[in-house]
Amino acid sequence: xxxxxxxxxxxxxLPMVAAAVLVVMPDGLRRVxxxxxxxxxxxNLAVAIFLVVVVAGGTHGTTVVYLxxxxxVPFGIVLALDRLTALMLLLAASxxxxxxxxxxxRWHRASVHFHPLxxxxxxxxxxxxxxxxxxxxxxxxxxxxxxxxxxxxxxxxSLRVRAGLHYIAVNLVASLLFLAGAALLYGVTGTLxxxxxxxxxxxxxxxxxxxxxxxxxxxxxxxxxxxxxxPLNFWLPSAYAAASAPSAAMFAxxxxxxxxxILRLWTLWFPTxxxxxxxxxxxxxxxxxxxxxxxxxxxxxxxQQLARLAGYSVIxxxxxxxxxxxxxxxxxxxxxxxxxxxxxxxxxxxxxxxxVVERQRQIExxxxxxxxxxxxxxxxxxxxxxxxxxxxxxxxxxxxxxxxGALAFLGVxxxxxxxxxxxxxxxxxxxxxxxxxxxxxxxxPMSGNATSAWLMFGLLLASGLLSTVALSRAFIVHFWATxxxxxxxxxxxxxxxxxxxxxxxxxxxxAGERALRYTSEAAAGLHLPQGYVDAVMSARPxxxxxxx
Amino acid sequence: MEAIISIAIGVLVAAGVWLVLRPRTYQVLVGLxxxxxxxxxxxxxxxxxxxxKEPIVRSGVAADLxxxxxxxxxxxxxxxxxxxxATTALFLVVLLALRGLTDSDHVxxxxxxx
Numbered sequence: 001x002x003x004x005x006x007x008x009x010x011x012x013x014l015p016m017v018a019a020a021v022l023v024v025m026p027d028g029l030r031r032v033x034x035x036x037x038x039x040x041x042x043x044n045l046a047v048a049i050f051l052v053v054v055v056a057g058g059t060h061g062t063t064v065v066y067l068x069x070x071x072x073v074p075f076g077i078v079l080a081l082d083r084l085t086a087l088m089l090l091l092a093a094s095x096x097x098x099x100x101x102x103x104x105x106r107w108h109r110a111s112v113h114f115h116p117l118x119x120x121x122x123x124x125x126x127x128x129x130x131x132x133x134x135x136x137x138x139x140x141x142x143x144x145x146x147x148x149x150x151x152x153x154x155x156x157x158s159l160r161v162r163a164g165l166h167y168i169a170v171n172l173v174a175s176l177l178f179l180a181g182a183a184l185l186y187g188v189t190g191t192l193x194x195x196x197x198x199x200x201x202x203x204x205x206x207x208x209x210x211x212x213x214x215x216x217x218x219x220x221x222x223x224x225x226x227x228x229x230x231p232l233n234f235w236l237p238s239a240y241a242a243a244s245a246p247s248a249a250m251f252a253x254x255x256x257x258x259x260x261x262i263l264r265l266w267t268l269w270f271p272t273x274x275x276x277x278x279x280x281x282x283x284x285x286x287x288x289x290x291x292x293x294x295x296x297x298x299x300x301x302x303x304q305q306l307a308r309l310a311g312y313s314v315i316x317x318x319x320x321x322x323x324x325x326x327x328x329x330x331x332x333x334x335x336x337x338x339x340x341x342x343x344x345x346x347x348x349x350x351x352x353x354x355x356v357v358e359r360q361r362q363i364e365x366x367x368x369x370x371x372x373x374x375x376x377x378x379x380x381x382x383x384x385x386x387x388x389x390x391x392x393x394x395x396x397x398x399x400x401x402x403x404x405g406a407l408a409f410l411g412v413x414x415x416x417x418x419x420x421x422x423x424x425x426x427x428x429x430x431x432x433x434x435x436x437x438x439x440x441x442x443x444x445p446m447s448g449n450a451t452s453a454w455l456m457f458g459l460l461l462a463s464g465l466l467s468t469v470a471l472s473r474a475f476i477v478h479f480w481a482t483x484x485x486x487x488x489x490x491x492x493x494x495x496x497x498x499x500x501x502x503x504x505x506x507x508x509x510x511a512g513e514r515a516l517r518y519t520s521e522a523a524a525g526l527h528l529p530q531g532y533v534d535a536v537m538s539a540r541p542x543x544x545x546x547x548x
Numbered sequence: 549m550e551a552i553i554s555i556a557i558g559v560l561v562a563a564g565v566w567l568v569l570r571p572r573t574y575q576v577l578v579g580l581x582x583x584x585x586x587x588x589x590x591x592x593x594x595x596x597x598x599x600x601k602e603p604i605v606r607s608g609v610a611a612d613l614x615x616x617x618x619x620x621x622x623x624x625x626x627x628x629x630x631x632x633x634a635t636t637a638l639f640l641v642v643l644l645a646l647r648g649l650t651d652s653d654h655v656x657x658x659x660x661x662x
Contacts, residue, residue, distance in 0.1 A: 135624060142631045149638060158649035162657040165573065165642050169655075172580050172635055173568065176587050179628050183587075186620065187594030 083522035181218030227258030245355030289323025335435025
C-alpha cells in the first residue's frame, strides 16, 4: 500500500479528529476554535484535490482500493476511490469551506457545537463516498444524518424544530428501509461488499430473483427519499428554508449523497450484462426523475420565499440527475456529473445569498456583540442630484445615483447564480446542460424509449426557462423594487465564500473541456463496472511484517 | 418457527406504520421504535433461523452453517440496535423541544381545525 492508499483514509480520519478536538475545546477560545476548524477544512480540501489528481492521472477506469482493517476482501471493510468518488469528495470539501467561512461571520456563535457538527457532517459525507461496503455505507449515512439533524436545529426556534421533527422522522423511516434492503440482500447473496454482490447477482437462482428485486427496490426507496425525488420530497423545501444559511449550504450536497448512492449501486449491480436483472427499474428512475424535474421547476415558480425557491432548485437538480442516470448512457451521465458539480456549488451559493438578501426580513436573534463596521464592504455615499438628470417615476434623478457597493456585489452574485442554476450561457450550468442535451439528441443506444429521451430534452429546456423566470422575478423583487431599504450590511467574511463558490463555477466553465473529459471518464468507469469489481475483489491484505 | 417470526415482524410493522402516521409526536416515536424492533428481528432472521446453534467457532467442529448459525446478521442487528437507539433518543429530544416551544404535541406544532 502506498501513500495514495493511506491518504484515502484521511477524508474520514481528519474530520473525525478535528471534531473530537473541537468538541473538547472550551467555548471561550472562539478564535482558536475557528482557526483550528479552518485549518482542518483546508487540509481536507488539500487531500481531496490530491485524490482527484491521483485518479485523474491514472489510466482509464482506475480504482484505488484500501483495506482499513487489513482483512481479506469480502470479510473486511473496503474503501474504494474512483473518479466519481474523488469528484464528490472535492465537492463536499468546497461546499464545506464555503459554509464554514460564512458561519464565521456570526452563525457559529449561535450555539456551542456548530464546529464539531460541521466536521462530523463532512466525515459522514466523505465516508459514504469512499466506502465500498453496503453496511458501512449505512453507518456513514447515519453519521451524516445525525450531524445534519444537529445542523438543521442550529440556531433554534420553533420553525426549525418543527421542520427538524419532520426531517428526522422521514429520514429515520428511510434508514429503516435501507436496513431492511441491506439485510434482504445479505440473505440472498451472502455478502455485503458492493463489488462482491455485483459478482454474485447474475448467479442468483430464479426463485430468489423476486427477493433480490425487492431488496434493490427497498434500497432505492431509501436513497430516492434522501435524494428528494418526487413523491418523497415534501420535507425538503421547509427543512432547507428553516435551516440557518451555513447549514443549508452544506445540505446542498446532502441530496447528492442519495444521487451518488443510486448512481454507484445501480450502475454496479444492474448493468446490461447483469443477466435477468439487467437495468432493473430503469423506467422508474427515469419516470421519477422527470416528475421531480417538473415538480421542482413548478415549485420554483410558485415560491414566494427565496429560501424555498433555493430548496426547489435543489429538487430540480436531483430530479435531473436521477433521470439522467436511469437512461444508462455514458455520455448522458458524463454531462449529468458535470451538471451535478455546478448545480451543487450554485445551490450552496444561493442559500448563502438568500440569507444576506433576506436579512432585513428575518426576525432572528442576532449573534451577540457583532462589530458591524469592521470588515464591511465600503458603501458609497449618495451623490448630489444633477439638474439635468433623467428622472424616474418618483421624480428622483436616475443618473448619478450611486449603487452601494454591497448591493451591487450581491446583485451581480445573484445574477451569476441565476445563470448557473438556470443553465444559461456562458457559465458552468450551460456546459452541463448542453452536454446532456447533445447526449439525449444523439442517436445511439438508449435504454428507455425515444419518447422519454425527448421528454427529458424538453423538460431540461423548460426547467431552465422556469428557473430563469423564477429567479429573475426574485431579483426584481429584492434588488430593483426596494429603493428605501435600510443600508445593506455585508461583511467581507460573508462575501468571500460567495465569491469563492461562484469562482469555482466560473473556473468550471473555463476548464469545461478538461472537466467534461474527467466526468466522461468517470461515467465510462461507472457504466463498465467490471473494472471497479476487479479492483476491489483483487485487493489483497498485507502480510504482517511486510514493508509498507 | 419461521411462521411465528414472520407474524411477529408483520404485527410489529403494521402497528409501527399505523402509529407513525398518527398526528401525535409520542405516537410517532413509539411507531418508529416498533418499526426498528421489527427491522432488527428481520435482520436477525435473514441469516438462518435455528435453535441451539451458536455463532462462534469451537475447536473440533467444522465451521459451516450446519453446525453454526450465521454470525453476520447478529453483528448487523447489534449495530442497528445501537444506531436506532441513539436516533430515537435524539428524536425524543426534538419532540420535547417542539412540545416546549409550541405547547402542542401535534407533529405540525399546531392543532388541526376540526
